[in-house]
Amino acid sequence: MDKINRRKFIKSAGLAGGALSLAGVAGAGYSAGADKDSFTGYGRTAYGEDQFFNRKPFLVDKPTYVQEGEPVRITSIEDIFKRNGELSRLMFSRNGDQPAWKPSDGLDALPGYLRAYYQANPGAFDEFIKAMQKGREQRTNWDKYRDKYFIADAWSNAHSSPIRGRSSFPAEPQGKPEESDFRGVNKKRLKLKSPRHGSELLKKICYSFGASLAGIAKVKKEWVYQGSLRGIGRVDYEVPSHWKYAVVIAVPHEWDSMYANPTYGTSYDAYSKLRFIAGKMEVFIKELGYSARPHVPPTSYDLVMPPLAIDAGMGEQGRNGILITPELGANTRLAAITTDMPLEPDKPIDIGVSKFCKKCRICAEECPGGAISFKDTPGEVIRGYRRWKIDQNKCFTVWNSVATSHARGCRVCLSVCPYSRKNNWIHNFAREADPRDPTGLLASGLLAMQKKFFTYPGGQEYLPPPDGNNRTFGEAPGWLRTEEWFDL
Amino acid sequence: MKKRIIDLVTVLAVASVIIAAAVVGKKIAKKNDLELIGSILKPGEEYEAVNNNKWLILHESGKVKDCIYSGEGRGYNGNVQVAAVTDTAGIIMSVHLLANKETPSFVSKIFRRNFTDRFKGLPASDLAGSEVIIDAVAGATITSNAIKEAIIVGYSAGEGLKHNHSFKINAGWPELLVLLLFILSVLISIKRLRAAGKYLQWISWGLSVIFLGFVLGQPLTLPRFITVFTGYLPDPRSELYVLILPVLAIGFILISGKNNYCMSVCPFGAMQEILGAVGNASEIRLKRFSLVKYIQWGITLLAVIIALIMNNPSIAEYSVFGAFFQLTGATVIFILLMLSIIMSLFFRRPWCRYLCPVEGVMTYFRTLRRAVINIFRQ
Amino acid sequence: MFNNSNILEPLFWIIMGGLYTVFIIGLAMWLKDMKVKMNWWKWSLTLLWFILLSITVAGGFTLIGENELRAGLLFMAVPGAVIIVAGVALGRFLLRNTNEEKDN
Ligand code: SF4
Ligand code: SF4
Numbered sequence: 001m002d003k004i005n006r007r008k009f010i011k012s013a014g015l016a017g018g019a020l021s022l023a024g025v026a027g028a029g030y031s032a033g034a035d036k037d038s039f040t041g042y043g044r045t046a047y048g049e050d051q052f053f054n055r056k057p058f059l060v061d062k063p064t065y066v067q068e069g070e071p072v073r074i075t076s077i078e079d080i081f082k083r084n085g086e087l088s089r090l091m092f093s094r095n096g097d098q099p100a101w102k103p104s105d106g107l108d109a110l111p112g113y114l115r116a117y118y119q120a121n122p123g124a125f126d127e128f129i130k131a132m133q134k135g136r137e138q139r140t141n142w143d144k145y146r147d148k149y150f151i152a153d154a155w156s157n158a159h160s161s162p163i164r165g166r167s168s169f170p171a172e173p174q175g176k177p178e179e180s181d182f183r184g185v186n187k188k189r190l191k192l193k194s195p196r197h198g199s200e201l202l203k204k205i206c207y208s209f210g211a212s213l214a215g216i217a218k219v220k221k222e223w224v225y226q227g228s229l230r231g232i233g234r235v236d237y238e239v240p241s242h243w244k245y246a247v248v249i250a251v252p253h254e255w256d257s258m259y260a261n262p263t264y265g266t267s268y269d270a271y272s273k274l275r276f277i278a279g280k281m282e283v284f285i286k287e288l289g290y291s292a293r294p295h296v297p298p299t300s301y302d303l304v305m306p307p308l309a310i311d312a313g314m315g316e317q318g319r320n321g322i323l324i325t326p327e328l329g330a331n332t333r334l335a336a337i338t339t340d341m342p343l344e345p346d347k348p349i350d351i352g353v354s355k356f357c358k359k360c361r362i363c364a365e366e367c368p369g370g371a372i373s374f375k376d377t378p379g380e381v382i383r384g385y386r387r388w389k390i391d392q393n394k395c396f397t398v399w400n401s402v403a404t405s406h407a408r409g410c411r412v413c414l415s416v417c418p419y420s421r422k423n424n425w426i427h428n429f430a431r432e433a434d435p436r437d438p439t440g441l442l443a444s445g446l447l448a449m450q451k452k453f454f455t456y457p458g459g460q461e462y463l464p465p466p467d468g469n470n471r472t473f474g475e476a477p478g479w480l481r482t483e484e485w486f487d488l
Numbered sequence: 489m490k491k492r493i494i495d496l497v498t499v500l501a502v503a504s505v506i507i508a509a510a511v512v513g514k515k516i517a518k519k520n521d522l523e524l525i526g527s528i529l530k531p532g533e534e535y536e537a538v539n540n541n542k543w544l545i546l547h548e549s550g551k552v553k554d555c556i557y558s559g560e561g562r563g564y565n566g567n568v569q570v571a572a573v574t575d576t577a578g579i580i581m582s583v584h585l586l587a588n589k590e591t592p593s594f595v596s597k598i599f600r601r602n603f604t605d606r607f608k609g610l611p612a613s614d615l616a617g618s619e620v621i622i623d624a625v626a627g628a629t630i631t632s633n634a635i636k637e638a639i640i641v642g643y644s645a646g647e648g649l650k651h652n653h654s655f656k657i658n659a660g661w662p663e664l665l666v667l668l669l670f671i672l673s674v675l676i677s678i679k680r681l682r683a684a685g686k687y688l689q690w691i692s693w694g695l696s697v698i699f700l701g702f703v704l705g706q707p708l709t710l711p712r713f714i715t716v717f718t719g720y721l722p723d724p725r726s727e728l729y730v731l732i733l734p735v736l737a738i739g740f741i742l743i744s745g746k747n748n749y750c751m752s753v754c755p756f757g758a759m760q761e762i763l764g765a766v767g768n769a770s771e772i773r774l775k776r777f778s779l780v781k782y783i784q785w786g787i788t789l790l791a792v793i794i795a796l797i798m799n800n801p802s803i804a805e806y807s808v809f810g811a812f813f814q815l816t817g818a819t820v821i822f823i824l825l826m827l828s829i830i831m832s833l834f835f836r837r838p839w840c841r842y843l844c845p846v847e848g849v850m851t852y853f854r855t856l857r858r859a860v861i862n863i864f865r866q
Numbered sequence: 867m868f869n870n871s872n873i874l875e876p877l878f879w880i881i882m883g884g885l886y887t888v889f890i891i892g893l894a895m896w897l898k899d900m901k902v903k904m905n906w907w908k909w910s911l912t913l914l915w916f917i918l919l920s921i922t923v924a925g926g927f928t929l930i931g932e933n934e935l936r937a938g939l940l941f942m943a944v945p946g947a948v949i950i951v952a953g954v955a956l957g958r959f960l961l962r963n964t965n966e967e968k969d970n
Contacts (some may be wrong), residue, residue: 007895014892018916021885022923028867029924031932033938035869123609132934365625370605426928452815453937454928458600475933767954815944819936822943829947833954 008182032424039255040212040327040423053326055313055349058435063348065312065317071222071384072261074304077117079298080392082228086114087128103129113227113464115236127393135400135407139466145403147459149263150482153405156266160408163272170279170294173231177240179339180231181291191288195344202247204344206283209251209277213325214290215312215346219243219338222384223304223311230302242291242340246303248312252331253414255422262368262402262410262462270333271297290341297335306333307385313346316353320363320372320413321390324353326431329420330363330413353419354378356443357388362451362467363413364475368462369398372413403464412462415473418450492866495859502789502852509796510718524586525556528571532626542646545573552576557612559642561634562732563590565711566720567803568631572612580607580615583639589720589800594631601625603632612643662729665699666753670736673748693758701755705813708733708749710845714792714801741853750840750847756809760832767833780842788848807845854861902960915956919949 032038076082090101090110101109107118109126117123146153164166164299177236191194192198205216228234250274257265258288278294285292295301305324310316315325315332321328326349364372371394373379376386399407414420421427434443461471478484525543529535534546535556543556555578558571566589573582583604588595598604603625607615615636624632644650672692676685700707706729715721716734737749750757763769774780787806795804808825811817817825824843831838840847868874893912897904904912926942 007899010888011892011895011899013888014890014895017885017888017892021882021889022920024867024882024885025920025924026927028878028882029927030931031867031869032924033928034933037869049895365601369603370602370608374602374606422932424928426925449941454934456901458597459602460600486938763951766951768958789904815940819939822940826943826947830950833951 008096014335025077026392031424032054032426033422035422035424036256038422038424048471053431055326058351059313059347060347060350063307063316064350064354065307066378066386067384068381069384070384071220073222073224073226074383075112075113076225076228076234079225079299080396082398083098083114083117084128090114110242110267121393124393126195127391127397130398131393131400131407134397137141138400138402138404138407141403142261142405145263145464145470145486146405147482149403149405150168151485152257152476154478155257156268156404156408157479159266159268159272161272163268163275168295170276170282172300173230173293175231177229177231177293178242181242181293183242184283185211185286185291186289192342195342197344198341199344200279202285202341206247206249206277208278208283209278210251210273212252213314213327213332215309215314216246216343217246217248217308218345219308220244220311223308225302225304240360243338244340245343246295246308246312246338247285247343248305248309248314248334248336249274249281249335250309250314250325250328250332251277252328253333253411255331256474256477257480258331258411258420259415260472260476260480261412261415262398263404263470264476264480265409265411265415267298267333267409267411274333274335276370278337281337285337285341286338288341290339292337292339292341295336295338297333298442303336303338304392305336308336309334310348311345313348315349316351317387318353318363318417318419319357319388320367320417321388322414322417324417324419325421326351326435330417331415331420352443356434356447359444360418360447360450362416362418362456366412366416366456366459366462367395367398367466368402368410368412368459369394370459371395371398398463401467402461403470410462412459412473416456492859492862495855499852499856499859505789506792506796509793513796513799523567525558525571527724528556528573528584539648541642554581555646557639557642557646559638559640559645561636561638561641562632562721563598564594564630565715566590566800568595568638569636569736570635570642572607572639572642574643576614578612578643579641580610581610583607583635588706590631590634590802594628597628598625598631603635607636607639612639615640615643616760620665625658631642650692662699662704663732665695665704666729666732666736669696669753670740670748673740673752676752677746677748689752692752693761696753696755696758697762700753701759701809701813704729705810706730707755707809707813708737708846709809710788710791710804710805710849711795711801713846713849714795714804718796718801719765720801737850742857745857747847747850747854750850751843752847756807756844757837759812760828760837762840763829763832764836768830769834769836772835780792784842784844785848785851788845791845804845808839898961900961904960908960912960913954915953916950918945919953922946922949 045048077086091099091103093099103125107115115371135302202216203214219239224239224243226236229237251270253265253267253270255270259265270325275296278296282292282294293302294302295305306317306321309332310322315323318324318330320330323332323334324330325332361374364370364374369391371391373388374392375388380387380389382389395410396407398410421430430442430446434446437443457471457473461468462473464470482488525535529545534548534655535546536546537542541558543553543558545554545556547553553576555574555576556571557574558569560567560569567587568585568590569587569588571584571585572580574580585595586598669692672688672695676689676692678685712730712734716731720732731751733749737753740746740748751760791804791806795801806821807823808817808828811821811825812829826845828839867878892911894904920944922945926938926946929938929941932938
């Protein structure tokens, strides 16, 4: 009797145990998904060992970008901010003078360096005019959206405050690099044990300053801008010989706001963070007795960042033109410090991003401006490298269209990329398994799940009415939603 | 005697209701082209019609600024009317959707996913030359092609060019597969083949699930019958087998009175049989079986009527086929699908018995056949 | 489960371990009472099935936790359906001989 009862009890307990254990894994899964600390780059400490992907198995000798023909340095006018800056200076009078140029004068009347660009890129000028028009609409419409994005805008402005104005940190270089990069360098230098020690130390210091990723690359001359140099102005120049190595650092945007792009997110959170890290690194390296020059966002760069970061083994280039790292996906923002301190460069990695992008195309479908190429394979040779073309002019038009107070960016292509995911077991499985699968079947399976299971609104939806519905990719976090904190 | 009359009355009543709905649907006015073209102009722009397919957008000075071409392309469940705006050199600048009878989810997917950007900057004439390959949006291939076709048609007609419709019918393995499945279905029903028939049956079900289901993903659904009924045929060049399928299915039932499609061709039917074999499913006999059947058929009829009145066949889609084979569909459909899958493990063909809209259509044709035969008998 | 607690998190997994033990002992009794003869590979199949089920549930809820409700539900539904079907097949396979005994 007693025995039978005990048997019965154990049997029902077994059933209950099975069911409870299932509930347990459900709970464990839910909390793993909801955990804010599983956002890579926001670990509990700056060192957060677990946030790093083990790159060793994927180190390669040559970076995964494809060189075709002679590399050409990028002229600064090819950068949209420099170009728009020059153009606006001509089109809008500063102190009541007649504008030097107006569209009806025709492109031929533009100064040579600008004319060359617009002639080589038909449609770019019309797109600029369209962006200006959209910008006007954006400012008029802002009244309608101000309340909804009240906190988001305040948050963004707070982040951009250290960037604006003269007193920004780090200070812009003044004068020739040969002078400014050495200004304040410690005369006393200790003997470095080896370049490898140098690299390790600098990376550790970067992390201690709050960098999520850091890597070291040799400076290749084709990554250096031509046609203008910070501290001097418009000038053609040879790459200074003391820009030997670059310490490249990356941080992500705050993840929840990043998923709620374009309207709730901002670029400035990562920008200001990077400026602090890079500025402090400049001082640190100079204290060690070596030259240093920070290159920081939004526009204070003398080098193009993504290829430099690829050389530094931080990731690969995506279809969206952004550096994709295993840890942060496309949610990476970059800065660098060039120095002549002897360092050991990192090796580039191949985790299969370029292969995956050929099949994926999600960012191209989700880009509100159609700025990202749909081509099967990287379709164009740009300055000696084969790559997907990003239409920066169209992208800029989107910045001027989405419901924000001013053109402060879109970043949808960062949010939607399947690589931009949390640091939890389910995404880590994909992260670790996909690059190890030579057949590509896992990648196809994951991509199919990505496209079928997840909700992708589609590019147009991110635009304000009438073109779209002001959608965001992910839901905005509570702390960015005005209606949760203020009476409307 | 009495049954005969009931058959006849039912057949006639259902037919007249459907025809009435179709007539009402057609009456609901179609927007005229000018209105549609007007909707894509920016405020203040003037336009001038050249012919039925071409319009000119004029500068204030009266000079021609841009051209608009509009044409129709055949989608999966209906036509899409599309306008392409080109500059004076014929370079496509933008593509707009004017009117749509195609499955709305396909079309909105395409437009939201920037598909039409793929045309921008291409010369419209090149497109007609079909030299250019435009990648379709995944999961909406036919609609993607329909949009391309619409631009080509609009441009060629607008310019008075002969558009070579290249009526080369592209029969391939899908068509052969459909034929094979129907031939198998006949062989299986031959009594003398008993043992071999059983093997053939499993081969047939396997083929159907894998190829007709998962690879092609377009089994017979209610909208297909409605489109065929309203005279809309999908482009036979792209997917001939989706035409063959309803024709053979109805043909068989009218000739032999046997529902070969459901019994052995339908991939979801086959899937239920396979699941049933896994779970050793049993037959169930509901007490109120006929009542449940009438509800099933009633829902189907209702869906047909609504679709006809709204002039949009694709809204009659409530089957789980898309959810099962292509993972598309609303959440409710997925719940229905899950239920059907789990039920199929224990009962034979629950979906076919109590929910499937296609079964209703088939039964209608079987009754029609019986009624006609009875008239001749008398 | 309790990501930021140093006490509850280990405790949770200890309890989970206990639940698994009870489950397996209970299952063994069920199978014995149903006269199912188990051996090492039948046990591994059964446990593998349970592990797959657990992973699917955990994966689905992870996605739900990431605010992707639809993705989470589909993640459970699609492999979930396969697992349920496999489970029924496995169950019938294990119970196969016992039914015959009853028939005799
Ligand atoms: S930032 Fe926005 S507009 Fe620019 S490329 Fe990315 S998705 Fe397109
Ligand atoms: S969204 Fe897809 S195609 Fe775009 S960068 Fe990311 S992986 Fe590549």
